[in-house]
Amino acid sequence: MRINSPYLLFLGDAADPLAAKVAQGIIDWRPENCVGQLRLDNCNADCGLQDMSLAEAVDAGAKTLVIGVANRGGVIAPHWIEVLAAALENGLDIAAGLHNKLADVPQLAEKANQLGRALHDVRHPTQEFSVGNGKKRTGKRILPVGTDCSCGKMYTALALEKGLREKGQSADFRATGQTGILICGEGVSVDAVVSDFISGATEFLAPAAADDHWDVVEGQGSLYHPSFAGVTLGLIHGAQPDYLVLCHEPTRTHMRGVPEYPVPSIEDCMQATLAAAKLTNPDAKFAGLSINTKALDDSEASLLLEQLEQTHQLPAVDPFRTGVDKLIDVML
């Protein structure tokens, strides 16, 4: 499954800029894949691309309309269907990472089938995977892991891919969640895979490669999250990471969604992750820490990164503030 690029980004009637964060992510990390944006009346987001009609986007080369907006509930809004059907008629495929499926909307499924267009429901894998085999693969792999969900793992992975490429390395971001898949055009939403196949799906996603190639696998969840740790462990085992990066949001008071659960210490999380990773790659090690310091001011952020470097004797970066070169230096 590969989403044809370039894209027309559909911002719909986004309630605010945050509602269009998927579109913004695509623009931030794959600007070359975006020809324009399509906004409905009452859209309160603007990603700064040229506003285009469906016909204009097709003239500009667009191949796929990507739904880059999430309304409340994360589902396909009924009033989007008319424009989505028109997109198919104009020659575009459609890609979405929403909870319900494009393919389950009869009007879209019939039209796509009739016209030979693709509907990519990236949250819902359609492939069959094998059970993981644990066999050591060639090539090098990096996996960001987190003290919690939603603490910067995807951003860190994309920044590492970009940094490695800028240094002339062969590197690919390997998406494991819907936003990452829409950004890079392919991947596997591992938390939607049947649980017997988590590690197998990850092995498929980051296969054997040239010895000097880097796959940067998008991390998911946390070994310390009581809802999702199984996904995280299967992902660690399947990825066979040579290098891990510990991602952390320092102002969070409890694990996301479960107020009874405190965020684990960085030290505990690193130890548990390393023990798990060594099962399938005995040489796994941490390259450093990636801290989301968005909630801190400049001096607080610098001080925190310094303190963490001293405590853990590893580089500590904020990909957004400092870049990830210190991590890449360890890996190269």
Place this chain on the structure above:
Amino acid sequence: MRINSPYLLFLGDAADPLAAKVAQGIIDWRPENCVGQLRLDNCNADCGLQDMSLAEAVDAGAKTLVIGVANRGGVIAPHWIEVLAAALENGLDIAAGLHNKLADVPQLAEKANQLGRALHDVRHPTQEFSVGNGKKRTGKRILPVGTDCSCGKMYTALALEKGLREKGQSADFRATGQTGILICGEGVSVDAVVSDFISGATEFLAPAAADDHWDVVEGQGSLYHPSFAGVTLGLIHGAQPDYLVLCHEPTRTHMRGVPEYPVPSIEDCMQATLAAAKLTNPDAKFAGLSINTKALDDSEASLLLEQLEQTHQLPAVDPFRTGVDKLIDVML
């Protein structure tokens, strides 16, 4: 989903007694649920029940024909379909734990639909589960865990349920795999659940209960198995076990299905499991060890159990040879 009992056990054309081990498991643990067996020509298994035709089984009270045999590949054999269709016509539901689904055989699906009979494909959950919430539940829970797959976790769980009931305790086996579900008539095949919902499905399976009730949750896989550890971790977190039992097969030279992976030490496996379990139940502890000594003679088995008791300072039993009373004594 509850399979109506009692059952007519379908042994088909089992190649040998081992091919009918699901049927044998049902007879061993729920003899009161079995009215008879149905064998085709060339059946090389005999579970010792009365041979019955479909009509005789219905007269004897049977409600469901349970496929208690696995042929090579674990699928529904084409030459079974005629007798399965006749079972529906005679008034029976059908239950199977095979890789393909009864519901995907058009002849059976149509007939079941037309006659109002149930087809239970227990390997393929049809429920929707919530994401695990990690909230501490009332009641007491026991979870056997293993150094590997297929080393006695289901047998241990069923023996603990039986032993607890014999001591007047309120106890339920909670099945997490297809054989366990067919034995006790309900459960969730957790390795077939979408990976985001492993712990949530386990929370559903062993819900809040009376303070003096014991749920004995069937374990799956091993934290040290590179193919399935994600399932194991989600199951540990969702089960919130008060007591763990370490299951081990002492003659195995490598992890099942992955010759590159040695079996972990009992000590390592207990430490890793306990660390994981304490996330959702800080009071989790091991009650003891359950060793599958089938490959040893009596004196070797006794010696090994003694040695393990000294090393780990916990009771070590073989449920088949010694019973599980020593484990229950720790729990009570």
